[in-house]
Structures are given as structure tokens and as C-alpha cells.
Amino acid sequence: MQFFEDFAVGDTHEFGEYDVTLSEVLEFAERYDPQWFHTDPERAEAESMYGGVIASGWHTASMTMRLFVDGVLSDAASLGAKGVEELRWWKPVYPGDTLVVESEVLETTVETDDRGLVEIRTRTFAERESGEVELVCSFVSDVMLARRNGTWGSP
Amino acid sequence: MQFFEDFAVGDTHEFGEYDVTLSEVLEFAERYDPQWFHTDPERAEAESMYGGVIASGWHTASMTMRLFVDGVLSDAASLGAKGVEELRWWKPVYPGDTLVVESEVLETTVETDDRGLVEIRTRTFAERESGEVELVCSFVSDVMLARRNGTWGSP
Numbered sequence: 001m002q003f004f005e006d007f008a009v010g011d012t013h014e015f016g017e018y019d020v021t022l023s024e025v026l027e028f029a030e031r032y033d034p035q036w037f038h039t040d041p042e043r044a045e046a047e048s049m050y051g052g053v054i055a056s057g058w059h060t061a062s063m064t065m066r067l068f069v070d071g072v073l074s075d076a077a078s079l080g081a082k083g084v085e086e087l088r089w090w091k092p093v094y095p096g097d098t099l100v101v102e103s104e105v106l107e108t109t110v111e112t113d114d115r116g117l118v119e120i121r122t123r124t125f126a127e128r129e130s131g132e133v134e135l136v137c138s139f140v141s142d143v144m145l146a147r148r149n150g151t152w153g154s155p
Numbered sequence: 156m157q158f159f160e161d162f163a164v165g166d167t168h169e170f171g172e173y174d175v176t177l178s179e180v181l182e183f184a185e186r187y188d189p190q191w192f193h194t195d196p197e198r199a200e201a202e203s204m205y206g207g208v209i210a211s212g213w214h215t216a217s218m219t220m221r222l223f224v225d226g227v228l229s230d231a232a233s234l235g236a237k238g239v240e241e242l243r244w245w246k247p248v249y250p251g252d253t254l255v256v257e258s259e260v261l262e263t264t265v266e267t268d269d270r271g272l273v274e275i276r277t278r279t280f281a282e283r284e285s286g287e288v289e290l291v292c293s294f295v296s297d298v299m300l301a302r303r304n305g306t307w308g309s310p
Contacts, residue, residue, distance in 0.1 A: 062187035
């Protein structure tokens with residue numbers, strides 16, 4: 001189990017992969033972001049500036065989160081996040097892409113005897129069906145982590 | 156249909172409601188944010204600092220997006236968003252809450268002959284089962300909108 005003290009500025013990790021499927025893109029968008037360029041492949045191909053249906057940005061962030069949980073937080077004494085800065089959707093994510101994520105610890109701050117805050121940047125890359133790899137999304141999260149000897153340290 | 160020119164700084168809207176259910180909280184978290192305080196109601200009630208299972212922050216943002224699409228973007232010539240700033244999860248969202256959203260246009264910027272950028276702040280409030288209403292989430296989106304007389308103006 002990794003506690004606040006185990007995170008150091010400059011730590012980097014790379015983790016993945018997440019296969020983006022058309023059915024999941026449509027399912028997420030129909031529920032949470034029903035704009036036609038996320039939900040209607042035929043119209044998106046004919047009319048959208050993206051050339052085809054693309055994943056909702058919130059879906060891309062959520063898929064990134066899944067990789068981040070599996071790759072980092074599942075072994076850490078995470079207490080949740082306070083927020084996110086600089087969430088950017090640099091390029092569209094298409095069905096058929098495979099996502100991989102890189103993370104970097106930017107800052108660590110003691111908050112209380114029990115808890116610290118770790119600022120982590122994640123960068124999400126899409127490997128396209130063509131083999132090309134592009135940065136598609138990035139954000140900086142403020143993650144709360146239990147301190148090793150705090151009350152929340154042995155949940 | 157609302158185009159870029161129809162959005163003015165200071166415009167506000169209020170829209171909702173979204174009923175947060177335990178089954179949806181668990182379903183979203185199991186797929187995208189499988190941390191125990193999102194997926195395990197019994198352990199969350201016994202051990203979490205939140206006193207019970209809470210929605211993933213990405214789920215809260217996604218439910219907010221659904222209300223925002225239904226309330227604003229479905230009638231607008233939206234071309235997607237570039238990113239988000241100042242995403243904050245002020246308070247936990249619990250199963251049984253009802254979400255409502257307020258939006259405010261902060262800034263409008265012409266980008267090209269075809270497209271403008273509208274900066275919109277959304278604030279998400281939870282009405283608790285007790286009847287209390289609390290701010291739970293807020294963020295500022297950079298939404299691209301087609302201009303009325305642009306190439307993308309009549310999609």
C-alpha cells in the first residue's frame with residue numbers, strides 16, 4: 001500500500017491499455033453526452049468536422065481514470081480527489097483507438113496529520129488503427145492520500 | 156438553433172433534474188473509477204471519511220454534462236469542447252441526491268470565420284434526501300460553437 005509519503009515530485013508511470021469500442025462510445029454518449037457527433041456515426045461521418053463519431057471528452061477522461069486507478073491508485077491509500085485543472089482534449093478519440101496513460105507527480109503538500117495532497121498530471125495517448133500515436137487528453141488532478149501514520153493510514 | 160452569436164456574457168440558465176441512484180453510482184464506478192469508496196457501500200459506510208458510498212467525481216461531471224446538453228447544447232450549434240478549467244468537487248454526491256445545474260457565460264471569443272469559443276461556468280447542486288441543497292461540483296468549459304454565417308453554420 002502506497003501512502004502520501006511514497007509519492008515524490010518527478011515520479012513517472014506509464015500504464016494502459018484501454019481499447020475504445022464503438023459500442024462503448026455510443027453507450028456513454030447516449031447516457032451522458034448525447035450530441036450527434038458522439039451518438040450518430042452516419043451523420044458524424046457525413047457532416048462533422050471530426051470525420052466520424054468521436055468519444056465524449058468526459059468518456060475519454062473516465063477511461064483515463066480507469067487506467068489511472070488500475071495503474072496507480074488501486075495500490076494507494078487514496079481518499080478521493082478535490083479537483084482537476086487544465087483538462088484538455090487535444091485531439092478526438094475514435095472507436096478503434098487504444099489508450100495509454102503517462103502520469104507524473106508535480107507537487108506534494110501535507111494538508112493535515114492524516115492527509116496529504118498530491119498533484120499528478122496524466123497524459124492520455126491514443127494509438128490509432130494506423131499505428132500513429134497522438135496525445136489526446138491531459139489533466140492535473142489534486143488527489144488526497146492518507147499519510148502513513150495518520151488516522152486514515154490503515155483503513 | 157443557437158449559434159455563437161446568440162451567447163452573451165452574463166447569460167444564465169438553470170436546468171435539471173438528475174436523480175442519482177445507487178445502481179448507477181456503482182455501475183459507473185465499477186467501469187471507470189473502481190475505488191472502494193465508490194464501489195463498496197458496506198465498506199464505505201464502515202470506513203470511509205464520507206460516511207457512505209459516493210459517486211465518482213467523473214460520474215458527477217458526466218451527469219452534469221447530461222443536464223447541460225439537455226438544457227443548453229441540444230439547441231445549439233455545438234462543435235465540442237476544447238477543455239475545462241477549475242473542475243472542483245466541493246462536496247460528495249450520494250445516491251438519493253437530485254442534481255440541478257446553473258450555467259453562466261463568462262466570455263465569448265471569435266476564433267475563425269466559422270467558429271467561436273464560449274467560456275461557460277456550470278455549478279452543480281445536490282438536493283439531499285434531507286431537503287438540504289449544497290454546491291457539489293463546478294467547472295468552466297471552453298465550448299466551440301458554429302458562427303451563424305460560417306461554413307459550419309448550417310450543419
